[in-house]
Protein backbone atom coordinates (compact mmCIF):
# COMPACT_ATOMS: atom_id res chain seq x y z
CA UNK A 1 0.00 0.00 0.00
CA UNK A 2 1.40 3.41 -0.91
CA UNK A 3 2.25 5.71 1.99
CA UNK A 4 -0.43 8.32 1.30
CA UNK A 5 -3.12 5.64 0.93
CA UNK A 6 -1.94 3.96 4.11
CA UNK A 7 -2.13 7.28 5.97
CA UNK A 8 -5.62 7.93 4.64
CA UNK A 9 -7.12 4.48 5.18
CA UNK A 10 -5.35 3.44 8.34
CA UNK A 11 -5.42 6.68 10.31
CA UNK A 12 -9.19 6.91 10.03
CA UNK A 13 -10.67 3.49 9.05
CA UNK A 14 -13.50 3.77 6.50
CA UNK A 15 -17.07 2.93 7.49
CA UNK A 16 -16.96 -0.07 5.14
CA UNK A 17 -14.62 -1.75 7.57
CA UNK A 18 -17.14 -1.24 10.37
CA UNK A 19 -19.74 -3.27 8.47
CA UNK A 20 -17.30 -6.15 8.00
CA UNK A 21 -17.06 -6.59 11.76
CA UNK A 22 -20.57 -5.95 13.11
CA UNK A 23 -20.88 -5.97 16.88
CA UNK A 24 -17.67 -3.97 17.43
CA UNK A 25 -17.55 -0.33 18.58
CA UNK A 26 -15.64 2.01 16.27
CA UNK A 27 -16.76 5.33 17.67
CA UNK A 28 -18.33 6.73 20.81
CA UNK A 29 -22.05 6.16 21.45
CA UNK A 30 -24.27 8.47 19.33
CA UNK A 31 -25.18 10.46 22.47
CA UNK A 32 -21.60 11.70 22.82
CA UNK A 33 -20.58 12.10 19.18
CA UNK A 34 -19.93 15.78 18.68
CA UNK A 35 -19.38 16.42 22.40
CA UNK A 36 -15.94 17.82 23.27
CA UNK A 37 -14.71 14.48 24.58
CA UNK A 38 -11.82 12.32 23.36
CA UNK A 39 -11.31 8.68 24.32
CA UNK A 40 -7.58 8.00 24.39
CA UNK A 41 -6.58 4.35 24.44
CA UNK A 42 -3.15 2.77 24.97
CA UNK A 43 -2.47 -0.76 23.76
CA UNK A 44 0.11 -3.44 24.59
CA UNK A 45 1.32 -2.33 28.07
CA UNK A 46 1.78 -2.04 30.90
CA UNK A 47 5.58 -1.78 30.79
CA UNK A 48 7.96 0.20 33.04
CA UNK A 49 9.64 1.98 30.12
CA UNK A 50 6.52 3.71 28.82
CA UNK A 51 3.37 3.34 30.94
CA UNK A 52 4.42 5.41 34.00
CA UNK A 53 5.47 8.19 31.62
CA UNK A 54 2.04 8.03 29.94
CA UNK A 55 0.35 8.22 33.36
CA UNK A 56 2.38 11.35 34.17
CA UNK A 57 1.37 13.02 30.92
CA UNK A 58 -2.30 12.21 31.48
CA UNK A 59 -2.16 13.50 35.08
CA UNK A 60 -0.81 16.86 33.88
CA UNK A 61 -4.03 17.40 31.93
CA UNK A 62 -6.37 15.68 34.39
CA UNK A 63 -7.07 13.25 31.55
CA UNK A 64 -8.52 9.74 31.91
CA UNK A 65 -7.82 6.99 29.40
CA UNK A 66 -8.31 3.30 28.72
CA UNK A 67 -5.39 0.86 28.68
CA UNK A 68 -5.81 -2.34 26.67
CA UNK A 69 -3.36 -4.56 28.51
CA UNK A 70 -1.49 -7.66 27.42
CA UNK A 71 -2.07 -10.19 30.22
CA UNK A 72 1.56 -11.25 30.24
CA UNK A 73 2.61 -7.65 30.97
CA UNK A 74 -0.04 -7.32 33.70
CA UNK A 75 1.39 -10.45 35.37
CA UNK A 76 4.90 -8.97 35.21
CA UNK A 77 4.03 -5.42 36.26
CA UNK A 78 0.82 -5.54 38.31
CA UNK A 79 1.91 -2.44 40.25
CA UNK A 80 1.79 -0.36 37.07
CA UNK A 81 -1.68 -1.66 36.22
CA UNK A 82 -2.79 -0.83 39.77
CA UNK A 83 -1.33 2.68 39.47
CA UNK A 84 -3.38 3.24 36.31
CA UNK A 85 -6.55 2.10 38.09
CA UNK A 86 -5.81 4.24 41.13
CA UNK A 87 -5.45 7.28 38.86
CA UNK A 88 -8.97 6.72 37.51
CA UNK A 89 -8.08 5.05 34.24
CA UNK A 90 -9.76 1.94 32.94
CA UNK A 91 -8.12 -1.37 32.01
CA UNK A 92 -9.25 -3.50 29.08
CA UNK A 93 -8.35 -6.93 27.75
CA UNK A 94 -5.88 -7.31 24.83
CA UNK A 95 -5.34 -11.12 25.15
CA UNK A 96 -2.74 -12.83 27.30
CA UNK A 97 0.07 -12.94 24.71
CA UNK A 98 -1.03 -10.45 22.05
CA UNK A 99 -2.33 -13.18 19.75
CA UNK A 100 -3.72 -12.63 16.28
CA UNK A 101 -7.19 -14.13 15.83
CA UNK A 102 -6.09 -15.29 12.39
CA UNK A 103 -3.22 -17.42 13.66
CA UNK A 104 -4.71 -19.55 16.43
CA UNK A 105 -7.84 -21.68 16.75
CA UNK A 106 -11.03 -20.12 18.12
CA UNK A 107 -10.69 -22.20 21.26
CA UNK A 108 -7.11 -21.06 21.84
CA UNK A 109 -8.08 -17.45 21.24
CA UNK A 110 -10.95 -17.54 23.74
CA UNK A 111 -8.71 -19.06 26.36
CA UNK A 112 -6.17 -16.24 25.71
CA UNK A 113 -8.92 -13.70 26.35
CA UNK A 114 -10.13 -15.51 29.43
CA UNK A 115 -6.62 -15.79 30.89
CA UNK A 116 -6.00 -12.08 30.39
CA UNK A 117 -9.33 -11.25 32.06
CA UNK A 118 -8.46 -13.35 35.08
CA UNK A 119 -5.17 -11.45 35.42
CA UNK A 120 -7.02 -8.14 35.24
CA UNK A 121 -9.43 -9.31 37.92
CA UNK A 122 -6.54 -10.11 40.24
CA UNK A 123 -5.25 -6.56 39.77
CA UNK A 124 -8.67 -5.12 40.46
CA UNK A 125 -9.26 -7.30 43.50
CA UNK A 126 -5.94 -6.12 44.97
CA UNK A 127 -6.59 -2.50 44.17
CA UNK A 128 -8.01 0.06 46.58
CA UNK A 129 -9.63 2.04 43.86
CA UNK A 130 -10.89 0.68 40.59
CA UNK A 131 -13.65 0.38 38.08
CA UNK A 132 -12.86 -2.83 36.31
CA UNK A 133 -14.54 -5.29 38.64
CA UNK A 134 -17.96 -3.66 38.70
CA UNK A 135 -20.22 -6.24 37.10
CA UNK A 136 -17.14 -7.78 35.56
CA UNK A 137 -17.25 -11.32 34.30
CA UNK A 138 -14.78 -13.91 33.17
CA UNK A 139 -15.93 -15.39 29.89
CA UNK A 140 -18.73 -17.86 30.43
CA UNK A 141 -18.59 -17.40 34.17
CA UNK A 142 -20.52 -14.45 35.48
CA UNK A 143 -19.40 -12.65 38.58
CA UNK A 144 -22.10 -10.70 40.40
CA UNK A 145 -21.62 -6.93 40.60
CA UNK A 146 -20.16 -5.73 43.85
CA UNK A 147 -21.37 -2.56 45.60
CA UNK A 148 -19.00 0.23 44.70
CA UNK A 149 -20.35 3.05 46.79
CA UNK A 150 -17.06 3.64 48.59
CA UNK A 151 -15.15 4.01 45.36
CA UNK A 152 -17.41 5.70 42.85
CA UNK A 153 -16.54 5.68 39.18
CA UNK A 154 -14.35 8.77 38.75
CA UNK A 155 -16.06 10.06 35.62
CA UNK A 156 -19.68 10.00 36.71
CA UNK A 157 -19.47 13.62 37.78
CA UNK A 158 -18.70 14.66 34.22
CA UNK A 159 -21.19 16.37 31.98
CA UNK A 160 -24.52 14.69 31.38
CA UNK A 161 -23.81 13.21 27.96
CA UNK A 162 -20.79 11.31 29.19
CA UNK A 163 -22.50 10.17 32.38
CA UNK A 164 -25.23 8.45 30.41
CA UNK A 165 -22.67 6.79 28.19
CA UNK A 166 -20.50 5.61 31.10
CA UNK A 167 -23.25 4.63 33.49
CA UNK A 168 -25.05 2.40 31.01
CA UNK A 169 -21.96 0.54 29.88
CA UNK A 170 -19.58 0.46 32.82
CA UNK A 171 -20.69 -2.97 33.89
CA UNK A 172 -19.26 -4.73 30.86
CA UNK A 173 -15.52 -5.42 30.58
CA UNK A 174 -13.68 -4.11 27.53
CA UNK A 175 -11.84 -6.10 24.89
CA UNK A 176 -9.74 -4.99 21.95
CA UNK A 177 -8.35 -7.60 19.54
CA UNK A 178 -4.61 -7.34 18.78
CA UNK A 179 -4.01 -6.01 15.22
CA UNK A 180 -7.76 -5.28 15.04
CA UNK A 181 -8.20 -8.84 13.78
CA UNK A 182 -11.28 -10.84 14.64
CA UNK A 183 -13.62 -13.31 12.99
CA UNK A 184 -17.39 -13.19 13.00
CA UNK A 185 -17.61 -16.36 15.07
CA UNK A 186 -15.24 -14.89 17.69
CA UNK A 187 -17.31 -11.71 17.82
CA UNK A 188 -20.37 -13.86 18.47
CA UNK A 189 -18.56 -15.72 21.23
CA UNK A 190 -17.20 -12.57 22.87
CA UNK A 191 -19.85 -9.92 22.54
CA UNK A 192 -22.15 -11.10 25.31
CA UNK A 193 -19.31 -10.80 27.83
CA UNK A 194 -17.34 -7.86 26.45
CA UNK A 195 -17.70 -4.57 24.71
CA UNK A 196 -15.42 -5.05 21.70
CA UNK A 197 -13.68 -1.74 21.19
CA UNK A 198 -12.00 -0.84 17.90
CA UNK A 199 -11.10 2.81 17.10
CA UNK A 200 -11.85 5.78 14.93
CA UNK A 201 -8.28 7.16 14.80
CA UNK A 202 -5.10 5.10 14.66
CA UNK A 203 -2.00 7.22 15.34
CA UNK A 204 0.28 4.59 13.70
CA UNK A 205 2.80 5.39 16.42
CA UNK A 206 4.15 1.82 16.02
CA UNK A 207 5.48 2.63 12.52
CA UNK A 208 9.27 3.21 12.74
CA UNK A 209 9.26 4.84 9.29
CA UNK A 210 6.81 7.52 10.37
CA UNK A 211 8.49 10.74 11.52
CA UNK A 212 7.11 11.94 14.86
CA UNK A 213 6.19 15.32 13.38
CA UNK A 214 4.24 13.65 10.57
CA UNK A 215 2.56 11.29 13.02
CA UNK A 216 1.38 14.34 15.00
CA UNK A 217 0.21 16.21 11.92
CA UNK A 218 -1.81 13.27 10.60
CA UNK A 219 -3.28 12.49 14.02
CA UNK A 220 -4.42 16.07 14.66
CA UNK A 221 -5.86 16.34 11.15
CA UNK A 222 -7.86 13.14 11.64
CA UNK A 223 -9.22 13.72 15.15
CA UNK A 224 -12.85 14.72 15.74
CA UNK A 225 -14.98 15.11 18.90
CA UNK A 226 -16.01 11.72 20.30
CA UNK A 227 -13.12 9.85 18.68
CA UNK A 228 -11.56 6.70 20.09
CA UNK A 229 -7.82 7.17 19.49
CA UNK A 230 -5.19 4.42 19.59
CA UNK A 231 -1.69 4.91 20.99
CA UNK A 232 0.71 2.18 22.14
CA UNK A 233 2.58 2.16 25.44
CA UNK A 234 5.26 0.00 23.85
CA UNK A 235 8.99 0.42 23.20
CA UNK A 236 8.41 0.28 19.46
CA UNK A 237 6.10 3.28 19.58
CA UNK A 238 8.15 5.28 22.09
CA UNK A 239 9.69 7.91 19.80
CA UNK A 240 6.35 8.87 18.26
CA UNK A 241 4.32 8.40 21.47
CA UNK A 242 6.58 10.75 23.43
CA UNK A 243 6.42 13.40 20.75
CA UNK A 244 2.74 13.16 19.85
CA UNK A 245 0.90 12.47 23.13
CA UNK A 246 1.83 15.64 25.07
CA UNK A 247 1.01 17.76 22.02
CA UNK A 248 -2.35 16.06 21.42
CA UNK A 249 -3.23 16.55 25.10
CA UNK A 250 -2.23 20.24 25.01
CA UNK A 251 -3.97 20.87 21.69
CA UNK A 252 -7.36 19.50 22.75
CA UNK A 253 -7.23 20.56 26.41
CA UNK A 254 -6.57 24.10 25.18
CA UNK A 255 -9.76 23.89 23.13
CA UNK A 256 -11.91 22.80 26.08
CA UNK A 257 -11.97 19.05 25.40
CA UNK A 258 -12.13 16.43 28.15
CA UNK A 259 -10.40 13.05 28.00
CA UNK A 260 -12.54 10.22 29.38
CA UNK A 261 -12.43 6.46 29.85
CA UNK A 262 -14.58 4.20 27.68
Ligand SMILES: [Zn+2]
Nearest residue numbers: 043044178179
Ligand atom coordinates in the same frame (compact mmCIF):
# COMPACT_ATOMS: atom_id res chain seq x y z
ZN1 LIG B 1 -1.79 -4.56 20.35
